[in-house]
Amino acid sequence: MLVVERMRPLLGTFVTIRAQADASLTHEQREAAIGKAFRAIERVERLMSFHRSDSDIGRLNRAQPGSSLRVRRWTHVVLREALRLNEVSGGAFDCNVGGALVRAGLLPRLRANLARRGLPMRKAIALASGGRVTLKHRVSLDLGGIAKGFAVDQAVRVLRDHGVQGGLVNAGGDLRVFGPSPQAVWVRCPSAPDKQHLIGHLRNGAVATSASYFMPDAGRDGVIASAIVHPAHGRRLPLVGSVSVVAKSCMQADALTKIAALRRRVPTVLRQRTQARVIEL
Amino acid sequence: MRWEPFIAAPLVVITAPAWASVYLSVEQAQQVIFPGETLRKLPFSLTPAQRDALREHTGVHEPFNEDGVWQVAGGGVFIVDRVVGKHEQITYAVGINRDGTVKQVEIMEYRETYGSEVRNPAWRKQFVGKSAASPVRLNQDIANISGATLSSKHLTDGVRRVLAVFDMALKEQLGAGR
Numbered sequence: 001m002l003v004v005e006r007m008r009p010l011l012g013t014f015v016t017i018r019a020q021a022d023a024s025l026t027h028e029q030r031e032a033a034i035g036k037a038f039r040a041i042e043r044v045e046r047l048m049s050f051h052r053s054d055s056d057i058g059r060l061n062r063a064q065p066g067s068s069l070r071v072r073r074w075t076h077v078v079l080r081e082a083l084r085l086n087e088v089s090g091g092a093f094d095c096n097v098g099g100a101l102v103r104a105g106l107l108p109r110l111r112a113n114l115a116r117r118g119l120p121m122r123k124a125i126a127l128a129s130g131g132r133v134t135l136k137h138r139v140s141l142d143l144g145g146i147a148k149g150f151a152v153d154q155a156v157r158v159l160r161d162h163g164v165q166g167g168l169v170n171a172g173g174d175l176r177v178f179g180p181s182p183q184a185v186w187v188r189c190p191s192a193p194d195k196q197h198l199i200g201h202l203r204n205g206a207v208a209t210s211a212s213y214f215m216p217d218a219g220r221d222g223v224i225a226s227a228i229v230h231p232a233h234g235r236r237l238p239l240v241g242s243v244s245v246v247a248k249s250c251m252q253a254d255a256l257t258k259i260a261a262l263r264r265r266v267p268t269v270l271r272q273r274t275q276a277r278v279i280e281l
Numbered sequence: 282m283r284w285e286p287f288i289a290a291p292l293v294v295i296t297a298p299a300w301a302s303v304y305l306s307v308e309q310a311q312q313v314i315f316p317g318e319t320l321r322k323l324p325f326s327l328t329p330a331q332r333d334a335l336r337e338h339t340g341v342h343e344p345f346n347e348d349g350v351w352q353v354a355g356g357g358v359f360i361v362d363r364v365v366g367k368h369e370q371i372t373y374a375v376g377i378n379r380d381g382t383v384k385q386v387e388i389m390e391y392r393e394t395y396g397s398e399v400r401n402p403a404w405r406k407q408f409v410g411k412s413a414a415s416p417v418r419l420n421q422d423i424a425n426i427s428g429a430t431l432s433s434k435h436l437t438d439g440v441r442r443v444l445a446v447f448d449m450a451l452k453e454q455l456g457a458g459r
Contacts (some may be wrong), residue, residue: 006305007302007391009386009433014388014436148430168424170427173431187427193428199286199287200286201284202283202284203282205284208427246284275284
């Protein structure tokens with residue numbers, strides 16, 4: 001079994017891809033598979049970045065209430081999952097919190113007059129057929145809490161489609177392992193992120209973690225807090241430890257860390273659907 | 282999905298450096314970014330004025346690696362440079378297309394650092410003589426670390442500086458040589 005590992009700066013962080021394949025794949029085929037997996041992640045960044053005004057999300061954030069925009073299929077998929085999680089979590093998971101993150105200095109201010117508290121995303125937007133999104137109110141969507149996980153899932157799908165038998169995609173801590181053998185999974189110690197705890201062995205699943213230890217020392221609001229915004233009052237959640245979620249897909253794991261951090265638990269219906277486990281350090 | 286939690290006590294903990302890995306040698310990075318191309322090392326140096334201008338415009342304080350510039354026969358440039366961030370030291374390669382756009386960025390070596398280790402000679406010494414053939418590895422699971430997202434801003438600044446070097450000094454030199 002040959003193992004190749006590559007790292008590139010994407011999604012504002014470091015993305016590692018490890019591909020294990022036997023001799024049925026040539027060197028060129030393996031490199032091509034890794035290259036295509038990175039391109040899938042680049043595509044997610046292009047479509048869903050808050051920073052780019054020409055991304056699907058950038059266009060939605062500039063659009064007037066009442067308008068209906070067509071977005072790419074991947075964006076539609078992520079928005080659909082985000083809306084479903086918003087509903088099932090009783091509003092704990094909400095992507096319409098871009099305004100609060102801009103005020104905290106964690107996202108760039110791309111337009112004036114941002115509401116501190118956006119409406120719950122399920123009240124602000126609706127999905128229609130044909131890849132359309134209808135805006136009922138102005139929005140400030142940030143898919144930072146879910147799109148990284150989706151990107152990891154897409155990269156894993158590309159690797160498998162190209163004959164890679166096992167490996168890992170890790171986007172700055174949101175990771176998914178695949179292949180026949182269980183892999184050790186480590187989580188950084190919140191009090192000393194240069195140390196890691198072994199939390200278990202995972203086969204064909206994902207882990208994501210939310211924590212504050214790599215946050216800028218203090219936001220513009222003077223608070224050392226996480227990048228998770230409490231949708232009820234628009235303030236950021238202080239997070240001393242770390243919350244990790246193991247789930248089937250990385251999109252689920254990524255999003256569920258926000259719900260677990262805010263609610264201290266994952267709603268039963270979600271836990272059953274995603275096989276989620278919460279690990280707090 | 283199959284999850285087997287590790288419940289033995291005490292918890293297994295590995296210590297600094299959190300993550301140190303060699304991904305590509307210079308030759309490997311060249312072949313990954315410019316497959317099949319012939320590259321020629323380009324003698325290159327910046328003038329003091331250019332160095333000052335770079336520092337001012339990009340905010341990167343480490344000197345640019347003037348010994349890491351290659352010209353690609355089919356057009357374009359391959360550059361190896363280094364950045365030191367708050368938590369990381371990175372050697373990376375940038376492929377630049379003939380038109381000055383970024384073709385690809387690949388990380389060649391990545392080391393997480395937390396201040397104290399960098400000043401510790403014993404810690405630094407463990408990397409001496411390491412290459413892609415003898416990767417720096419704590420164990421094989423080193424990439425399987427979940428945690429908060431580490432920003433790649435320093436690297437982004439580094440890539441911006443590489444592009445500024447291209448604009449300021451290389452574009453002309455290559456244009457004149459053609």
